[in-house]
Amino acid sequence: MTPYSTTTTLADTARFLLLGDSHAGPVGRAAKAAGFPFAGGPVGAGRDFHADFFDLRGGDVVFRGEETEELYRGFLGELEASGIDALAERGVPLVCTFGFSAHFVATTANWDVYRLADGGFAPGFLTGKLFDELVRATVRGALAFYAHARGLGMRVVSVMPPQRVPGMSDPVVFGAAQDVMRRALIELGVDVVDLRERVTDREGRQRPEFSEATDGIHGNLAFGRLILRELLDLGL
Template sequence: MGKAAEAARVPFRGGPLGAGRDFTASFFSATGTDVSFHDPEAEKLYRGFLADSGAGALGELTVPLVATFGFAVHFVATRHNWHPHRRADGSFPPGYLTSDLFAAVVRAWNADAIAFYRFVTGLGVRVLAVLPPQRVPRQSDPEVFFAAQECVREAVAATGAEIVDVRPRTAGPDRTQLPRFCLPNDEIHGNLAFGRIVLSDLLARGL
């Protein structure tokens, strides 16, 4: 998104605070109208982004916050994580991936990310949560990836955050990212063309 905005000369503040896996566990603390990130480098970057936006705390933001926290579901979907949940033939029990148990496991995994969205929207800040590129690396289970993504999407939407979902424009019939929107020699990320589509969606929302 950032590279697409730069290429289009669309002004923005911010950028990556870390890898997706850094935001699937406890990563922040909230106090008053602000948060602090547990990772020192993420905290340093965050303070810089706030300063660039003219805000002393998260609750003082006057511009929408765009985030992807919690949507690195390929980590959740790593195959070995789910061996204990499978039957002897390697399949999941019928209905397991849409069950309350599965949803509880996934949401527990992403509890801090969901809590982050809930906290920020509670401050009155407009939050837009962007679904990830629909790319399932070899070490991840596609069934779990898509089911887990839906669990996180529903939980984040319930916090009041707006979901930015460009899947109808960037994914094929098998639900995975179309090759023309994939970053070459990379199993996870989207390319500049994908970023441009996300950017166009954000701009259409009035950002």
């Protein structure tokens, strides 16, 4: 008889590849706690994934950050894949948080030149073409990454950030910037997990039960569980 093995590996069972900044952490923790098979996790800080941060090598991407590239190759190894193009051929979806660190985009000082004398913005500025173009230019690397993955035929899901605005950032710019990013991703055919109505208070801020208690930016495990549930509802 010909010997055979019934052993399954992560490469056989993984439901998605997770790539992102620190906002990907709660998603990964929730998936691990639930015994949900996936590969990946955070590969850098949010500010690392706005401007140009990768190059192309054939259909694969090569991250310019040494540590990010090392982590990425390790995750691909777990999936027994040679590159993101190989994952696309196998139909492994991508879950990503790149570009959604809106608190960096909303750094207050960066927008002072556009303010009126009273510190506010002209009516329509935050919903206008100039603001849209400025935000898209700031996150151009992330948008290019998503566009490449979609061009390979990958199913791509992006996760919006916790609604937590640190003191360095302008809350109104934060909200408007993430809306621009969301629209841009939908235009690319990316599914966007948007939990704002489910996790915020009347002022639009993340409720404590979905916030990491040790800092002012991240979501917690409960937030990650909601995201995981949404991923399941999307068919991942």
